[in-house]
Amino acid sequence: MRRGTTYATLPHIGTQKPPLAQGVLTTMATVKLWTDEEAEQDERVKTVFDDIRATRKSDFVNNFWRGLANQPAILERTWLSLKAILVAPGALDPLTRELIYIAVSTINGCQYCIHSHTAAARAKGMTDAQHGDLLAVIGMAAETNALVTAMQIPVDEAFLK
Amino acid sequence: MRRGTTYATLPHIGTQKPPLAQGVLTTMATVKLWTDEEAEQDERVKTVFDDIRATRKSDFVNNFWRGLANQPAILERTWLSLKAILVAPGALDPLTRELIYIAVSTINGCQYCIHSHTAAARAKGMTDAQHGDLLAVIGMAAETNALVTAMQIPVDEAFLK
Amino acid sequence: MRRGTTYATLPHIGTQKPPLAQGVLTTMATVKLWTDEEAEQDERVKTVFDDIRATRKSDFVNNFWRGLANQPAILERTWLSLKAILVAPGALDPLTRELIYIAVSTINGCQYCIHSHTAAARAKGMTDAQHGDLLAVIGMAAETNALVTAMQIPVDEAFLK
Amino acid sequence: MRRGTTYATLPHIGTQKPPLAQGVLTTMATVKLWTDEEAEQDERVKTVFDDIRATRKSDFVNNFWRGLANQPAILERTWLSLKAILVAPGALDPLTRELIYIAVSTINGCQYCIHSHTAAARAKGMTDAQHGDLLAVIGMAAETNALVTAMQIPVDEAFLK
């Protein structure tokens, strides 16, 4: 996703078959990725996909939801949680929430999540300088986490009061 | 560290022997934690400790630096990096950088780092509502990271353009 | 591996050159993957490969063992442990053991292990509904692990008695 | 929690102040742990605590929920998800779900979660032999995950069909 685009401006690929094992990243999922035709036949899946499109103002439904569609209960619960946590107004602005998402995904090594949330952060206005700061903090934290753990530093009492 | 305090308002414990294995958290480090008296005797350590105090406007030097003091070259390099990344002005505000630090430290399971950076975030103004949003995003990201990984979802081409 | 197949019903590819960097997943190993011809020339490797085939009632020897073949002592030890832990009768049924394997592999982010053990779980009868429950528990655990860690919740005494 | 006990047979400590920083494990949380008196004053927290007690047929509300009470929305969402995923009937039996929870918590290094879910597994009938099998599979998976990753073994095509 290029910087400056939003979900709404992405090419509308939602009505096509999802890109299974073709193109750049060719890992194959351990579950079926649902096409739009298949989603149409399951009332619960269709309702979630419709809400994803309405909420994001885009026809694009990314592969994560197409995989979760195999388990409609998880699909519903996960989408409702995500909408409440990432989309609804909160005490942190939407971009800050994406930066935190990228940080968690990086340490967990989730390739898909890093790509999708870096794209989302860019769509929400993340500049190159902000991305640089994000990278610097993630790297620094990873380093000091490891140093602290290797030395088994005891927590200062001042931090516990 | 209570909300609203800053490093500068923390009780000045820096001139006392650091709290080795007494008090609430009693893990023992795998390295010596340097006292102020010991730090005074090593020019490189003294210089870093002085700069920590001057930068933070507080006498308090937390245990992490007292452990790193065993390796003056790492102490210097780590402090200079931390000062450049967390203290200097940047594209992300200081509180956002602390939130990212907490996110990384949580996924890495670094107890010390979670405590020290949660304290730092509170000192920089993090509200309970912001802490709540941070927790929600960290939890949600950890969950979807695991779901994506278990299903081995391929990255959508739209995210790679 | 399609649901319902077993190792014994997989296409017999064991006598062919292993699929080095061709096909869908094209990462290149950091070690040589041994062909059957090479395995025939090393008595220790040949013995393990033969036992893998006899135990699984299939000609198929997957890439993990072809990589470990570079180190016959590790190959022997690992296969004997795996046979004792995953194949031999125990207090947990074989499918449950595969589910635990998938859970560990997911959190460790091991793409190969997720694929191979999801295939093995399907071969041992895992249904889509069971896979869904597995995903839900893995996701939930990952989320609450992160929440607990970020809040540094102390263990209740009731759990320690 | 001793083997054979259930949540309902645990000592009723729910009406007492939660064990803050006293007793065996003395880490201090980064958030307030709500007492029952405090929970009574917040309608949303009270409703969740009541449902936890009714669902588990026990007065005991463990510290995790007392920490989450600071964020009623997260408390509600997390409890409802946990009830749906761990308590409601499903395709996997309740004990198997606890074993998967322990596996995830172990790899994530979540001390609290390991203690609470090992206690829960014992309350649901986990035998020592089953615990032994669980440990063996977790250990074996962690080892082979690391070996596979260090060798960067490519996924066999047979696993991707």
Place this chain on the structure above:
Amino acid sequence: MRRGTTYATLPHIGTQKPPLAQGVLTTMATVKLWTDEEAEQDERVKTVFDDIRATRKSDFVNNFWRGLANQPAILERTWLSLKAILVAPGALDPLTRELIYIAVSTINGCQYCIHSHTAAARAKGMTDAQHGDLLAVIGMAAETNALVTAMQIPVDEAFLK
């Protein structure tokens, strides 16, 4: 364990009850830690404990083995593997193997393992300067791992030939 000591020079505490939840680190295990009296009554456990003592030329049997004793088959397999991998002569010298063990344990956040293998490394001659280099490499690797992952850097073809 102070620098310069060996397992053989450690205080002989092996004939006493192991330090359950007393002393500095007071986490309580999820399994029973076997005393020497209990170990004497189980032939398989006794044999392993005897071999640990004979191999290390010390009466000291550390808690890890006392916990594994609940599962004699895992105890035997783990001790035999450890003896083959850490104790027997190999292509890497014993100290180097301990340094690698500490690195893995640090990233996995295993407090017990960091303590026991840092003690073992010191007993095998690790100097403070070597410990410092170890810390520096662990920290640097953790940092660049995170940077690489966040940027999703593709592997150079030159590394794959």
Place this chain on the structure above:
Amino acid sequence: MRRGTTYATLPHIGTQKPPLAQGVLTTMATVKLWTDEEAEQDERVKTVFDDIRATRKSDFVNNFWRGLANQPAILERTWLSLKAILVAPGALDPLTRELIYIAVSTINGCQYCIHSHTAAARAKGMTDAQHGDLLAVIGMAAETNALVTAMQIPVDEAFLK
């Protein structure tokens, strides 16, 4: 990188466009990878690239640095740290430092880092037998880390003195 080669003997690809999404590993970075032409136009990037080439006596600048070039301050700091930690003489020999790097990268699941540092270790003389020992220790440590964590073994007092 074949065993026995060094950075200096690698094919000089440094003056060509870096291999973006062509060839064997085709993940796409979340940042631009700088070509040599682009690097020439930025004084800070050029200086670092020149120093990388001079230090390694090779024209080859690997993709990690081409990605970091987007953030010259991080590029400079990271290269200076790496040079001080991995290249400069120290208490541990260069090969041992690479082995520790591989161990950390394996547990963090960093594919790029495993490939680049396994190549570097081979260039510094790592034999197959040493690689085998490294794999064995990494695997063993990962297994015992998991066993210790699942059992929550308390640290022996003998290790804390």
